[in-house]
Amino acid sequence: MTEELSPRASASEQGYEGALRPGTLGEFVGQAKVRKQLGLLLDAASRRQHTPDHILLAGPPGLGKTTLSMIVAAELDKPLHQTSGPAIQHAGDLAAVLSALTPGEVLFVDEIHRMARSAEEMLYLAMEDFKVDIMVGKGAGATSVPLELSPFTLVGATTRAGLLPNPLRDRFGFTAHLEFYGEDELARVVSRAAGLIGFALSEQGIAEIAGRSRGTPRIANRLLRRVRDYCLVHETVGDTESVRAALALYDVDEHGLDRLDREVLRALVERFGGGPVGLSTLAVSVGEEAETIESVVEPFLVRTGLITRTPRGRVATRLGWAHVGAEPPEISQIPGGGRTG
Numbered sequence: 001m002t003e004e005l006s007p008r009a010s011a012s013e014q015g016y017e018g019a020l021r022p023g024t025l026g027e028f029v030g031q032a033k034v035r036k037q038l039g040l041l042l043d044a045a046s047r048r049q050h051t052p053d054h055i056l057l058a059g060p061p062g063l064g065k066t067t068l069s070m071i072v073a074a075e076l077d078k079p080l081h082q083t084s085g086p087a088i089q090h091a092g093d094l095a096a097v098l099s100a101l102t103p104g105e106v107l108f109v110d111e112i113h114r115m116a117r118s119a120e121e122m123l124y125l126a127m128e129d130f131k132v133d134i135m136v137g138k139g140a141g142a143t144s145v146p147l148e149l150s151p152f153t154l155v156g157a158t159t160r161a162g163l164l165p166n167p168l169r170d171r172f173g174f175t176a177h178l179e180f181y182g183e184d185e186l187a188r189v190v191s192r193a194a195g196l197i198g199f200a201l202s203e204q205g206i207a208e209i210a211g212r213s214r215g216t217p218r219i220a221n222r223l224l225r226r227v228r229d230y231c232l233v234h235e236t237v238g239d240t241e242s243v244r245a246a247l248a249l250y251d252v253d254e255h256g257l258d259r260l261d262r263e264v265l266r267a268l269v270e271r272f273g274g275g276p277v278g279l280s281t282l283a284v285s286v287g288e289e290a291e292t293i294e295s296v297v298e299p300f301l302v303r304t305g306l307i308t309r310t311p312r313g314r315v316a317t318r319l320g321w322a323h324v325g326a327e328p329p330e331i332s333q334i335p336g337g338g339r340t341g
Contacts, residue, residue, distance in 0.1 A: 021067045030185040034176040053173020054154040058161040062218030063178040065157035069108040078104045085114035094119040103150040112156035113163040127171045180215030189217045199228045201238035208243040212256040268316045276313030
C-alpha cells in the first residue's frame with residue numbers, strides 16, 4: 001500500500017505544481033551552472049544593498065523559469081509581481097504595472113517575447129533609468145510627462161529568445177540558458193517530489209519515471225502524479241511493474257513518447273514513406289494544428305533523433321523507422337544514407 005499523504009501534500013492538491021516548487025537555490029535540482037551564476041549575482045547585490053541586474057531566463061517550457069523567478073524574489077526577501085507578455089498588449093498596460101511596483105520588487109514577465117512592440121519600447125527606458133514617459137492629451141496638444149519608478153528587478157522568461165529584439169535583450173544584465181535535464185537529475189526531482197507528497201516509490205520506479213520525462217521536471221512531476229493516482233486506486237505499491245502499468249495506461253512509452261508523438265512518427269513513416277514531408281501536410285494528416293506539431297511534438301522527436309528537419313521537409317531517421325517497427329527502404333535517403341539491412 002502507498003503511504004498516507006503528508007499534511008503538506010493534502011494541502012497542495014489544488015496547487016500540485018506550486019507545492020513541489022523549491023523555495024531556495026539550494027533546494028533547486030539541476031541547472032548547476034545557472035544556480036551558481038544566479039547565486040553570485042544575488043549575493044553581490046545584497047552586499048552592495050542594490051537591486052540586482054535584470055535577469056533573462058531562456059529555455060524550453062517546464063525547466064524551472066517561473067520557479068527561479070520566485071526564488072529570486074525569496075532570496076532578495078522582496079515581493080514578486082507576476083504577469084505575462086500576452087497580457088501586455090499596450091504601453092498603458094505596462095505603465096500601470098510598473099507604476100504599482102514597490103522599491104526592490106521583482107517583476108516577472110513570462111513569455112516576454114510576446115509583449116506588444118509599444119510596450120517593449122517603453123520598457124527600454126524603465127529598465128535603464130527607472131522611469132517612463134506618459135503621453136497626456138491627443139494630437140498637436142499631446143505632451144510627454146516623465147513618471148519616476150521605484151527601482152525594481154525585471155525577470156523575463158522566454159521559450160524563444162531569438163524573437164526578442166536586440167535592444168531589449170541587451171538591457172538584461174544576466175542571461176541564463178536553461179538546459180534539458182539528464183536522467184540522474186530527473187530521478188532526484190522525482191525522488192524529492194515523491195517525498196513531499198508522501199508517496200512510497202522504489203528506486204526502479206523513480207528511474208522509470210525519470211527515463212520517460214523528456215528531460216523536463218514539469219513532465220516528471222506530472223507523470224509522478226499519474227502513477228500515484230494509479231497506485232492509490234489499484235492499491236498497489238510504487239514498484240516498477242505498477243509504474244509501467246500506469247504510464248502504459250496514459251500512453252507514455254519507454255522513450256517518453258505520447259500518443260500524438262507516435263501518431264506523427266507513424267504518419268511520417270507509413271503514409272509518406274519516411275518523408276520528406278511539409279509541416280502543414282504532416283499536421284493535417286494527424287488532425288492537429290501545425291503550430292502544435294512544430295512547438296510541442298517536433299522538438300522532442302528531433303532531439304531524440306527520431307526525425308530530422310531538412311530544406312524539403314521532415315524526414316524519419318533510422319531510429320524513427322525502428323521505433324514504429326517498420327523497415328526502412330533498401331536504398332534509403334534517410335539520414336545515414338546508403339543501404340540498410
